[in-house]
Amino acid sequence: MKFSLTLPRSFRTGTVVVAVLAATGWALRPLAEPIREELRSAEPAPRLGSLSDALGQGMNVLGGLRAMLADFIYLKACLDWEDTRLDQTIAGLRLATAVDPSSLYFWLNGASMMALDMSNWRVDAEGGAYKVPKARQRQIDREQAALGLAFLEEARRFHPRAPTIYEKMAFIHHIRLRPAAEDEAGANAELLRAAELYHLASTQPGAPFYDVRLQASLLKEAGHFREAYDALVKIYPTLPKAPDDPGYARRPIKNPPPSENEVMAAQAGDVFGRIRDLEKQLGIAPGQGFQP
Amino acid sequence: MTTAAEASVPAAAPSSGAPVAIDLCGVTKDFPVGLRGLKLRAVDNLSLAVPAGQVFGLLGPNGSGKSTTIKIVLGLLEPTAGTCRVVGVPSAQVESRRNVGYLPEAPYFYRYLSGAELVRFYARVCGVPRQRLDARVREVLDWVGLTGAAARRVGTYSKGMLQRVGLAQALVHDPRLVILDEPTAGVDPAGSAEISSMILRLKSEGRTVLITSHLLAQIEDVCDRIAILDRGRLILEGAVAELVGRRDRQALIVEALPPGELAELRVWLAARGRALESVEQPRARLDEIFLREVARAGDGRKEAGP
Amino acid sequence: MNSMAVPFSFARTSLIAGNTFLEAVRQRLFLFLVLLAVALVAGARFFHEFDFGPDGGVPELKFLFDFGLGALIFFGSTLTITATAQLFFSEIENRTALTLLAKPVWRAEFVFGKFLGAWAVVGVFCALLTGLLAVLLWFRTGAILAANPGAFLHGGRIGLGDIAIVCGLQWLKFGVLAMMTLLVSSFSGTNLFSVVMGFFVLVICHLQAFAHQAYTRVEASSVALGLMIETLARVFPDFQFFNLADKVGTEAGLDAGLALRVAAYALAYILVFGFLAVFSFRRREI
Missing domain, CATH: 3.40.50.300 (P-loop containing nucleotide triphosphate hydrolases)
Structure with a gap:
């Protein structure tokens, strides 16, 4: 047995491996870059200094496991919600949405919890609805509604075309902020803001038919009959009159035709009746109004 | 017969013209030892021809x-130096x-x-x-x-x-x-x-x-x-x-001789200028005894069997 | 005796793959992981008991899907790395590779045979879990629709095709991971080193998006440094490409074209890592 000194072959092999992999990475750029761009465009750019954005980015390391982790965090937040633990619930909802912002359900349900449920908890914690002064209750409602709306604003960054976010915002303005307004003018402003949000919802792809109906209904309630009429007249021709209505074209092509349930929800006949009611209120003579 | 000194040169086929199944020529194999590039030489300039x-x-x-x-012959290892051919x-x-x-x-x-x-x-x-x-x-x-x-x-x-x-x-x-x-x-x-x-x-x-x-x-x-x-x-x-094999020596196996007859044999050999170098009792190899006894036991079981 | 050329043989490769597959499915680890994963997926039915509110159908399906896919990804990655390294080293350590490679077998046939065998094992695992998940989701979708026909008016319904695409992409990712583990094993001295490196590489590949962000920022200040970082960033494939699960059940839905391009990306890397594993293994002393 003899001993001699030479450079190990593994260095050469390692160099070749790294060089080939780097060359492969370069060669696959035309395939990889569009995929990367497509995936990147689906999520907003992380904000500098945002802890939740940094957390969300960090969760990339979990790959497909992050959705499952977020589910668990959300379930824990739900358990805290059942126990009316306000701070823990909010923290859980924020963490779940930071880990996996793609789940719309987390945002929508979380916003409902913040804006609608938690104000009741706070009122209860301060002595209950009979004890706490109405002004204080309205203040709590406004604070919680603002929290829920801010949460939904955050959701819009990740789901800018989701009609349900605008619907939820409209719902909070209509159901929570309008009654919590200081005066009639404020209440009316909340109604108009809700109507505007239903309108925004109706312009998103895949929006349900009833968004415009709800918009018109709120406009009418706020005394804006002409706008309400125009909205209904505009929407009526697109409403499905039957599940297999060929004139139906508002939803993306890839989506299935509306179900019977959906047609019922659209209620073309009901919309037509409202149009006629509004014509009366606007003083439009019979025969001069909308002709379907 | 090849000695160590002769083995350092490539070996030819044992008899000229005979086909060679394996031909190792100056084969050396070093293995790396440790991280400092030291090498251990396992085979050193080996030349060998295996006739078919x-x-x-x-x-x-x-x-x-x-x-x-x-x-090396099977291609599982690559020689550091030299060549190895199997059936050419x-x-x-x-x-x-x-x-x-x-x-x-x-x-x-x-x-x-x-x-x-x-x-x-x-x-x-x-x-x-x-x-x-x-x-x-x-x-x-x-x-x-x-x-x-x-x-x-x-x-x-x-x-x-x-x-x-x-x-x-x-x-x-x-x-x-x-x-x-x-x-x-x-x-x-x-x-x-x-x-x-x-x-x-x-x-x-x-x-x-x-x-x-x-x-x-x-x-x-x-x-x-x-x-x-x-x-x-x-x-x-x-x-x-x-x-x-030792061509200048022979072993004769005979029935056991009494001392007198053995002495006569020595004299007979001496008269012809030969010497009786040693007298030994032949020993059976242990593996032969083992195989014989195992075979006998097997036969016995066969006879005793149903 | 003739010395006719022995070309690369797919038949020999598939023989080695078949034998590798047989060896793997007889290992207890495979059975254990399958049972564990099946138990987890089946256990995910507890979501049915959870109150998701009036729109409960959509989140329940989402939770079921996330849970099933999570089990597939976690146990699939574990199985891919450990099984590939184990199946490779069992041949080396038990010296069966000695007998096999002493036959007229190319090292490339051995490496690709091992890969195909290990990948087939992971494929069976993925198919089992995907099938189970699909059946669970199908049953729950039916039950939810029976209780509330309008439950999926605004999306949230998870199609069987989408499940197949998402799980299929994960299987392709596992293929890349298996080949990377084989590349490490081709020069690694121990099974443990290969397994540790396999997990290490898995994490690096999931962090590729960061590397790409880093080089785009550096590139602005120094072109040379940016180029160097870009080259380094391109050494490993980006595993984030395989996470299209976020799109399942959404209005936008899964983009089949995107999935196909990701599949092509995976196959390209499987081939490249395969050739590198053969290159590294071709002179390995058995």
Whole structure:
């Protein structure tokens, strides 16, 4: 047995491996870059200094496991919600949405919890609805509604075309902020803001038919009959009159035709009746109004 | 006979014109040791020619480079220097193994396969045609005496049976060169004797057999030629008959002579200028006694049986 | 004796793959992981008991899907790395590779045979879990629709085709991971090193998006440094490409074209890593 000194072959092999992999990475750029761009465009750019954005980015390391982790965090937040633990619930909802912002359900349900449920908890914690002064209750409602709306604003960054976010915002303005307004003018402003949000919802792809109906209904309630009429007249021709209505074209092509349930929800006949009611209120003579 | 000094030059075929199955020429093999680039030389400038149709024994103590040499022949290791050709084909090429059967030392096979499945797997790997596959597997299992255990899982085989199934997989594609690395290691004398007889059968079928073994007596019995390695170097190579035979001496085995007759024999020899160098009682070899007694016990069981 | 050329044989490769597959499915680890994963997926039915509110159908399906896919990804990655390294080293350590490679077998046939065998094992695992998940989701979708016909008016219904695409992409990712583990094993001395490196590489591949962001920022200040970082960033494939699960059940839905391009990306890397594993293994001393 003899001993001699030479450079190990593994260095050469390692160099070749790294060089080939780097060359492969370069060669696959035309395939990889569009995929990367497509995936990147689906999520907003992380904000500098945002802890939740940094957390969300960090969760990339979990790959497909992050959705499952977020589910668990959300379930824990739900358990805290059942126990009316306000701070823990909010923290859980924020963490779940930071880990996996793609789940719309987390945002929508979380916003409902913040804006609608938690104000009741706070009122209860301060002595209950009979004890706490109405002004204080309205203040709590406004604070919680603002929290829920801010949460939904955050959701819009990740789901800018989701009609349900605008619907939820409209719902909070209509159901929570309008009654919590200081005066009639404020209440009316909340109604108009809700109507505007239903309108925004109706312009998103895949929006349900009833968004415009709800918009018109709120406009009418706020005394804006002409706008309400125009909205209904505009929407009526697109409403499905039957599940297999060929004139139906508002939803993306890839989506299935509306179900019977959906047609019922659209209620073309009901919309037509409202149009006629509004014509009366606007003083439009019979025969001069909308002709379907 | 080749000495260590002569071994440093490439060896030619033992007899001119005889075909060579394995031709090692100046083969050196270094292994890296540790991270500082140090190398350990396992085979040192080895030149060797294994003639076709013979049984060739590769001998040497542990660490002498026998297994490394065999791995180079099989293309499992690349020599640091020198060339190795198997039937004229460089051993680094896959083609060189087309006609080679190999039984590794202490073989370990896929335990979850039956003997027949294992041999069939290797037969298919070696490209035995499908129409001949079943017949060839049966034939080779029968040849090694494993027909009765062909359906049993290899995991349940004894050491001797493992060697037999190893031999079966080595022979299944009908190779012209068979390499057996320590085929009798850990096998009892009966199994060892059977393997010896199989080696002789392989030779009688015209195959070349390269064998390494620690059992020198066995090598002596079956090998035509041997080579002895020590610390990677060839120190001796030649025909067994030439190496172990002493042409200037003879042994006569006679019935036991009384002292008087022995003295007369000495006188008779002295009158012819010869001397009686030693008088010994011939001893039977232990493995022969073992085999005889085991055979006798077997016969007794047969007679006592139903 | 002839010295005709022995070409690369797909038949031999598939024989080695078949044998590898047989060995793997007889290992207890595979059975254990399958049972564990099946138990987890089946256990995910507890979401049915959870109150998701009036729109409960959509989140329940989402939770079921996330849970099933999570089990597939976690146990699939574990199985891919450990099984590939184990199946490779069992041949080396038990010296069956010695017998096999002493036959007229190319090292490339051995490496690709091992890969295909290990990948087939992971494929069976993925198919089992995907099938189970699909059946669970199908049953729950039916039950939810029976209780509330309008439950999926605004999306949230998870199509069987989408499940197949998402799980299929994960299987392709596992293929890349298996080949990377084989590349490491081709020069690694121990099974443990290969397994540790396999997990290490898995994490690196999931962090590729960061590397790409880093080089785009550096590139602005120094072109040379940016190029160097970009080259380094391109050494490993980006595993984030395979996470299209976010799109399942959404209005936008899964983009089949995107999935196909990701599949092509995976196959390209499987081939490249395969050739590198063969290159590294071709001179390995057995």
